[in-house]
Structure formats: C-alpha cells, structure tokens
Amino acid sequence: MTGKGMITVLAGVLLAGSAAQAADLAPETPYVESLPDTSRDHWVAVGDLNPLGNADTRVMLYDADTGKMLGMMSTGYWGSLSFFPKDSKNGGTKNIVTLETYFERGTRGQRRDYAVIYDGITLLPIHEIGIAPRRMTGFTQTQMGGLSDDGQFLAVTNFTPAQSVSIVNLAGASFADEVPTAGCGQIYPAGNRRFALLCGDGAMRMLTIDDAGAVRGQTDSEPFFDPFTDPVLVQAARKGNDWFFVSMDGYIHDVDVSGDTVKLKEKWSLLSDDEREDGWRTGGIQALAIHEADNKLYALMRQGGRETYEEPCDVVWVFDLATHKRVATIDLVNTTLAINVSPDAKPILTGASFKTVLPYWSLALVSILGAKFEELDVVKPALDVYDATSGAHLRTVDHAANFATSLTQP
Amino acid sequence: MGRLDQWFETRTREIARGTSRRGFLASASALMMGAAAVPLLPVARVSAAMPTDGDATSCDYWRYCAIDGFLCGCCGGSPSSCPPGTVVSAVTWVGTCRNPNDNKDYIISYNDCCGRSSCGRCACQRDEGDMPLYRSDAANDINWCAGSTADIVYNCSTAVIMGVSTGE
Numbered sequence: 287m288t289g290k291g292m293i294t295v296l297a298g299v300l301l302a303g304s305a306a307q308a309a310d311l312a313p314e315t316p317y318v319e320s321l322p323d324t325s326r327d328h329w330v331a332v333g334d335l336n337p338l339g340n341a342d343t344r345v346m347l348y349d350a351d352t353g354k355m356l357g358m359m360s361t362g363y364w365g366s367l368s369f370f371p372k373d374s375k376n377g378g379t380k381n382i383v384t385l386e387t388y389f390e391r392g393t394r395g396q397r398r399d400y401a402v403i404y405d406g407i408t409l410l411p412i413h414e415i416g417i418a419p420r421r422m423t424g425f426t427q428t429q430m431g432g433l434s435d436d437g438q439f440l441a442v443t444n445f446t447p448a449q450s451v452s453i454v455n456l457a458g459a460s461f462a463d464e465v466p467t468a469g470c471g472q473i474y475p476a477g478n479r480r481f482a483l484l485c486g487d488g489a490m491r492m493l494t495i496d497d498a499g500a501v502r503g504q505t506d507s508e509p510f511f512d513p514f515t516d517p518v519l520v521q522a523a524r525k526g527n528d529w530f531f532v533s534m535d536g537y538i539h540d541v542d543v544s545g546d547t548v549k550l551k552e553k554w555s556l557l558s559d560d561e562r563e564d565g566w567r568t569g570g571i572q573a574l575a576i577h578e579a580d581n582k583l584y585a586l587m588r589q590g591g592r593e594t595y596e597e598p599c600d601v602v603w604v605f606d607l608a609t610h611k612r613v614a615t616i617d618l619v620n621t622t623l624a625i626n627v628s629p630d631a632k633p634i635l636t637g638a639s640f641k642t643v644l645p646y647w648s649l650a651l652v653s654i655l656g657a658k659f660e661e662l663d664v665v666k667p668a669l670d671v672y673d674a675t676s677g678a679h680l681r682t683v684d685h686a687a688n689f690a691t692s693l694t695q696p
Numbered sequence: 697m698g699r700l701d702q703w704f705e706t707r708t709r710e711i712a713r714g715t716s717r718r719g720f721l722a723s724a725s726a727l728m729m730g731a732a733a734v735p736l737l738p739v740a741r742v743s744a745a746m747p748t749d750g751d752a753t754s755c756d757y758w759r760y761c762a763i764d765g766f767l768c769g770c771c772g773g774s775p776s777s778c779p780p781g782t783v784v785s786a787v788t789w790v791g792t793c794r795n796p797n798d799n800k801d802y803i804i805s806y807n808d809c810c811g812r813s814s815c816g817r818c819a820c821q822r823d824e825g826d827m828p829l830y831r832s833d834a835a836n837d838i839n840w841c842a843g844s845t846a847d848i849v850y851n852c853s854t855a856v857i858m859g860v861s862t863g864e
Contacts, residue, residue, distance in 0.1 A: 393846075423839040445842055447838075595826075
C-alpha cells in the first residue's frame, strides 16, 4: 500500500466514525433564554454609563451568587438607571423599569425620553411610556429617579437647566404630571404617594401626589445641613421612613420622611476626631448601603482631601445604627466606586470596582523592561461579591461593564 | 518578590483610582455654572486672548484644576475652543485655578462642547472645589450640554480664561 493509499484508508475510517457519532447527536436548535423565575435576592443590576459611547448606555443583570450574567437592557443616551417595583397590588410583578433617551438620528434630531417597563422574565419591553424629554443627566445618576413604595409611580428629575419633576403612572402606563421644583431635584421615595427632593438651600421638599399621579402639594422643610460649609452627598441610604445622608466631612444626617414635612431626626459622626484629622471620609459615588434587619450601615471609606470625595476606595466600614459604633472593617480586593448590600437574611455586599487584570509581578517585569507603567491599560471595571456579614471575598466578575456607576438591587 | 509585589499593588491601586477619575469618570460628566453669573464674580477681565502656556493635552495643565471631561485640546479644539461641528454649551460653571507661571488665580469657565458623541480622548477629572449636584454653581458632575442647542449630547470640555480673580 502506498503512503497515499494509507491516508485515504485512514481518512475513510475517521469519516465513518464521525458519521456514526453524528447519527447519535441530536441537532441543536438556537433559542432565547428567559430570566430564571427564582429568588432575586442576590441579583444585582449594574448601571453602565459607557462613557466612550454615551448613546449606548446599558443595565447589566448579574446573579452575584454565581457571577453569571443574566442579561441586559439597552437604555439609550446617558441612561443606565433601573428600578425594581416591589408591587404588591399587581400580583407581585417582577417587572423592571428603566429611564431611556433617544435622539431621532443617534446624536441629532428630536429627543424622546421614555420610562420603559420590561417584563422581568422575558426582558422584553411591555410599555414604552413617553415622558417629558427633559430628564437630568450627570455623572451620578443615582437619585435621579425613584419609585413610590407601592411601585405604582416613578418620579423623574428634570433639568434644562430649569428644574422640574415628572411623575409617571406605571400602573396605568401613562405620563401623569410635571411640576416646577426650582432649586430641588434629586428624589428620595417617602411612601406610596410622596417623594422627598433634595434642595440647594440645605432643605428637603416633600412632593405629594394623588392616586392619578397628579402633584397635589409641595412642602419645604427647615434646612438641615449647610450646603456651603459641609454639604451632604446626593446618594443616600434608606431604612424604613429614615433616609441617611453623609456629609463631605463625615457626618450622618438621619432624616425622617414619615410626615408631610421632612425633619432632621439625628446627626452623628462616622468619624472620631482623630480619624477626621487623618483625612478619612466616604468616597466613590454610591458610598452608603443599609441592611435593615441587621441595623447596619455600610460606608465606602478612603483617606484624602475633600477633592477626593468621589474617588474609589479600598475599605468598607460597617456601623451599628443603634450605637453609631464601627463594628467591622472590610478590606476590598479591588479599589471600589459603588457598593450595595442585599436585604435578605444572608446578605452579600457587592462592589463596582476597578481590577488590575495582570498580576503585579508581571507589571514589575514590564516596567523593568521599559514600559511606562502608568500608561499600561491594565485596570478594568469589575463586580466584586463579599459575604456582608463576615466580609469574606466570595468572587469577582471580570469586565462587568464598560464603566459601572451604580448598583441596584431588585 | 513579596515586597516588590506589594509595592506594585499599591501603585496599581493608585493608578486604578486615577484611571477611574481621569480615564473613566471624567468622560461621564461635564461641568459648569450659569454664565450669567460670571459678571458678578470678582474678576478682572483679561484684555487679550491668553496664549496656552502649557500642555493643553495634559490633565495636569493648570487650567484644568476643576475640570471633568474629555479635553477639547485632544478632540479638535483647544482649552478655549470647541471642535468643528460642535456647539458651545449655553451655560457653564466656573472654577478658580492658580497659574504657576505668575502665581495669580484665574477664573476658568468650563464650557462643554456639544452635538457629537463623547470624544473619548484625554479624559480628565480634577475635583478642586467640586460640589454635589444641588450646588449647581459648583457641580462638575452635571452634564451642562443640557442648556445647549444640541441638548444633552456631550463631546468634550474646555477651560476658558475669563479673567484674573481679584479675590474680592
């Protein structure tokens, strides 16, 4: 047998084997996944502002227990906010709501803003509710919208730069109202028919709506902080009828939103005098989270001057809300910009972070070989998951977004 | 390798912080305060256009002390001009930066350029004097293209000299 003949025989044997295997193999049919209809306690929505492509912002959904990406929503121009109505009246819907903006020709033409209701299983849009094309955009999208506690209404911050607030009737899938709110913008839900707004004079304004979503009243509180000497940060954490704001110098402002007028309940310091002297303060853009049942406040912390108040952090301090004492410190595996804590009995702490994707020794090596260390593109956005009780690092999801600026919990 | 490794970890964490500010965060925001307020500020108007006296493509350039965005100097414009095809934001906020060349404080207007998607080059965020959103007179996290004819479509940020701060 010649060499060529041998190859032919071998090929024939191999082909015959393949055919036999193919006969046993059921052909696959491509299909579309649905979101699992299971507990969402440890799901997290990562708001991706995608700064290199503002017209294509996203919300990425992850199961933090497995690190698996579940799906995503495209939120148009400078979107990335998502809301999870805990709707008890409409049969416990798992719908997801986003705020989205589109221009007729990408970045030109007529602007249209929508509150979009997605089915929480198929992730398909159920309703695209046209809203006033004036919603505010900024680096910190947090508190630019808020759900009523019953999930029936969504309030939206507008800025042209004149300030107003829109009310969207989610249950009726309609745009309900828009009212001027000069000097007040960011939104803090305060019941089924009330939204508190943060104002530039250091006060809060309570917006009251009726069952159709029409605004029926606006009541201003007394100023409870000095917006010039020690302003509070916009992102705040909620426990029941209390919203907790932190100031640039590290003072917690606990405000009560149970009545028609917002009241300062208590002001206390996150920091000892020595810690404040050493430049400790909160950092990042989503610095506070609360676990209500455990009565704990989680604060993303860093050292530095005031100008570092939005910079990422390496540590989380955990406080007992009853005693105001620090009860734990969690060292973070990556420098982190935003945190969230799940509300369940086995809570996880999630962090939107920046991960150095090469081992440090390799950076040392390329540096020795002459590469400009600072110019190496080795830092990528990631999602870190910790046991919120023990502080143990559980997993890191690499490249969780192009740029994560918010974490939202279903 | 342990100590070297630790040193590099510290350095890369620092870079990660810097990256987040200058490489990611910056792009997402813009700056400003009502331009109408500028005449009320203690400013001595500069009589002639001031030449660029530093590297306009470097985040460390003194004019950028309170900037937050992509540097227009890297995007077809300059510290005081917008790239072709864009429009200047109608409103802006101002910061005060010290010029190390003459040790004077200058009032800087951080106008955005609007009407094209984000430039994506030379992202730079320095937060000297930055305040939360409700302090819109000093908030560099606001997308101030909102006040422009191109609506909220943000391209890059300038750092226009308005005058010398008299400190009054």
